[in-house]
Amino acid sequence: MRSFNAVVVGAGPAGMSAAIGLRAQGLSVLVVDEQPTPGGQIWRAVEAVAPTTTGALLGKEYLAGADLASRFRSCGASYEPETRVWQVEPEWKVYMTRSGQAESVAAGHVILTMGAQERPAPFPGWTLPGVMTVGSAQILLKTSRQIPSEPVWVVGSGPLPLLYMAQLVRAGGKIAGWLDTSPAGGWRRALPWIGAAMASSKDLLKGLAWMREIQAAGVKRVRGVTAVRALGQDRLQEIEYIQANGKTMRVPASLLLSHEGVVPSIHMTQALGCAHEWSSQQACLAPVLDEWGQTDKPGIYVAGDGAGIGGAYAACVRGELVALGVAQRAGRLSGEAASVQAAPFAKN
Known part of the structure; x- marks a missing residue:
């Protein structure tokens, strides 16, 4: 069985940002995603589309994803697209299927970046x-x-x-x-x-x-x-x-x-039995998280719009914060060092 310090489910803005941050702390990372290329829904197919006239038509908001995708590709994380995660079990084991082959992967931490869905x-x-x-x-x-x-x-x-x-x-x-x-x-x-x-x-x-x-x-x-x-x-x-x-x-x-409007995709956190609360501001359920994006199930984290609707930029910030939280819990960062590195995010 393969083993990683962290398994990231989803390769959108939050998933890519989390992977980059985790690799910067020297952690082994596996990123799995159902789509054939990174970008998530908001930056779907950005690597192929950004250099074209269609990319120009979609605007700066869309083109911003190309740079992040490039940095993600080169960060050293193992990336397996067209992979479907169908079970996560305690300890933690992530069950997935790719190209018709099923396997389970051991994960020290699981980061769910499932994004949002239309209401x-x-x-x-x-x-x-x-x-x-x-x-x-x-x-x-x-x-x-x-x-x-x-x-x-x-x-x-x-x-x-x-x-x-x-x-x-x-x-x-x-x-x-x-x-x-x-x-x-x-x-x-x-x-x-x-x-x-x-x-x-x-x-x-x-x-x-x-x-x-x-x-x-x-x-x-x-x-x-x-x-x-x-x-x-x-x-x-x-x-x-x-x-x-x-x-x-x-x-x-x-x-x-x-x-x-859109709402957080909470199917997986609900399946895992994570605590959720009603957001009166966004009129939807969202997982209960600590300051580092960890749920009430130790080792399970949520980043991006799956934690509450905030858009692409907020998703990237949440991904980086989760990476710091995981690094702290894995003993790669002290609490003080993690707080110092997280401080700039609080100003944005």
Whole structure:
């Protein structure tokens, strides 16, 4: 049986950052991931796409992943893509399958960087052909530059619809309209977290820039949408939506993309029996973690959006913090040294 100081599950921003940090402390690391190349969902296929015109269309946020992927490739971690982890047992043993071959690997520490998933938001007609999530449409744009041939309708709220619409406009796609489901008075509910928002002012500025791109392209925005239905026989033909004033509208449509935010992927931490708590800020469950990202199961860590939605930059920071925590627990760093190295992250 192979043995490693740490096994990292997932090769997205957090997983790559954790692996780099762990190797810097001299720990043996195995990184496994279901995807064929590193990058996770947010930087999917970044090594191949970044040098192309599609990479330029996807923007600086996407291109930033290329440098991290390069550093990850050269950090000395064992990397096994297209690998599915299907069981983690105490002590710790990680069971996985690659190329049809199953094996178990002994791990001193297990770092789960499972990322996020789109929040399930079913509505009447959501299973009709022609109805997809924004995330799935963005994956098609990233991996094969698939641009819808007909104008698309987008329903939902959050940063991902803004980013995708801006990217689609750059790529020459057309948007029939945006059905904005953001409830009125959202800024009042956000006041308790205004400090955190100002600390992430770069993210706010990015959102404003995407909004300007969308407005400059003449995208129709329908505010205050409270309900939506996808209508059609064998596929999507029309969209019916209700506005805050109670008015019902119906429009022709061939493609509808929906999105109502993302939530942490907690399937594996739940399967392991880790403690979770309700996040009122993000309206979802998230694992209970200490300052180093360790769960209540000693030796099991979580980094990235699987620990709470924060985006790519926060995922990288969480990955580096977990690496320091593991190094401390493995006796490679003193508590004082780990705290000193972690101090710069608290300022960001």
